[in-house]
Amino acid sequence: MRQIDHFIQGYAGSGAGVRKHSIWNPSTGEVQAEVALGDASVLEAAIANAKRVQPEWAATNPQKRARVMFEFKRLVEANKQALAELLASEHGKVVDDAHGDIQRGLEVIEFACGIPQALKGEYTNGAGPGIDVYSMRQPLGIGAGITPFNFPAMIPMWMFGMAIAAGNAFILKPSERDPSVPVRLAELFVEAGAPEGLLQVVHGDKEMVDAILDHPAIAAISFVGSSDIAHYIYSRGTANNKRVQAFGGAKNHGIVMPDADLDQVVNDLAGAAFGSAGERCMALPVVVPVGEDTANALRAKLIPAINALRVGVSNDPEAHYGPVVTPEHKARVEGWISTAEAEGGEIVIDGRGFTLQGHENGFFVGPTLIDHVTPDMESYKEEIFGPVLQMVRAKDFEEALRLPSEHQYGNGVAIFTRNGHAAREFAHRVNVGMVGINVPIPVPVAYHSFGGWKRSGFGDIDQYGMEGLRFWTKTKKITQRWPDGGGDGSNAFLIPTMG
Structure with missing residues (x-):
């Protein structure tokens, strides 16, 4: 070995x-x-x-x-x-x-x-x-x-x-x-x-x-x-x-305003929530549609997109994501799905018990969508760190703004909208360290810096x-001060000469 x-x-x-x-x-x-x-x-x-x-x-x-x-x-x-x-x-x-x-x-x-x-x-x-x-x-x-x-x-x-x-x-x-x-x-x-x-x-x-x-x-x-x-x-x-x-840790939210391009949002969520099996502190595991019409329309588009995700071995070039890292982590992620269900969340797409033919002993978790999640649920409060997307419905902009602002974690957040005023207001007021505007994973480029707020970051200086x-x-x-003149107290400049 x-x-x-x-x-x-x-x-x-x-x-x-x-x-x-x-x-x-x-x-x-x-x-x-x-x-x-x-x-x-x-x-x-x-x-x-x-x-x-x-x-x-x-x-x-x-x-x-x-x-x-x-x-x-x-x-x-x-x-x-x-x-x-x-x-x-x-x-x-x-x-x-x-x-x-x-x-x-x-x-x-x-x-x-x-x-x-x-x-x-x-x-x-x-x-x-x-x-x-x-x-x-x-x-x-x-x-x-x-x-x-x-x-x-x-x-x-x-x-x-x-x-x-x-x-x-x-x-x-x-x-x-x-x-x-x-x-x-x-x-x-x-x-x-x-x-x-x-x-x-x-x-x-x-x-x-x-x-x-x-x-x-x-x-x-x-x-x-x-x-x-x-x-x-x-x-x-x-x-x-x-x-x-x-x-x-993190519990990053994606706020979806009624004017957002839902097709683009769904495409972004497929990668941001499920890419790398959700094992990223900058993943987007919570989506917050604003208004029931937005929520229902988004859900209708998410279901076929999530069902189309391909789970495969790490060297499968067609796979969207692979297994989680250990058997203990697989059990932990599936445990959080069960907790969300017991708390009243609706398991729209269930990734528990997923197996891959020919790799039945691999640590795979299927893509999971949970709707009607509420802020009082433990599964919402804690980081799941797996291929699980939770939907928390907000009635208006102010409620959507409060959700990430009041959460214990403050790593990243994103807002999806065509409205410049809403985006500017959100970026200014939200209590989170890194903000994306129509960018699902707002990791800054290398010549800026990376760092979250609240329980997502301890210390005063970013990476x-x-x-x-x-x-x-x-x-x-x-x-520094260089005195004029020499040791006799004169004010004459002593300039070295050549020769």
């Missing part, structure tokens, strides 16, 4: 007796590999390497750092198909979605290639008599990233791309469910010319997470995962005087873009 070890320069590897975690093939239901679970001693080996190489990397001029980022981008692009197939085999998402996973990560790497420009500070000439003030951005030292299973390429690149370009060393703790792609990315980073020890990968569960949170050498931590764990990461990390950004650069650097401010 394939064994996945830590990627630590000089580390001898995991021997017998080390705890292991099984890696499933979600399409077949078979265990395909094992990953070693590390502890504080494994982290200590990575820290030792990071301490050794980080000062020299920080002293490397930004232009040379950018060249490494450019070469890494080239190598990832050259290996993109193999990376996508490896990612799909462990996660379950179809290969096309895996390509998107990699590409969105590469867009942040592209931004990081501009680090010489991004690192420039501010300068004020003549802030006082003979006084100038300027600033410079300097790296923090060693950063760490704790990343989720659902984007094993994109989110690590969001984190380490900005951190390393800014001059830090980086230790990545990916999900133990699909760790192979993060290891391969680290290998490519060394191949791109990065010093060994600059980007390292350690595997583990809570024991490793706690070691990262407690280690005094780690200055900053970036996390993406569930909200309860995000709150834990933020609380324990900041208590240890670390800089922490921790992004949690990637200039916000990401601010997170991974500290600003030094210099106020």
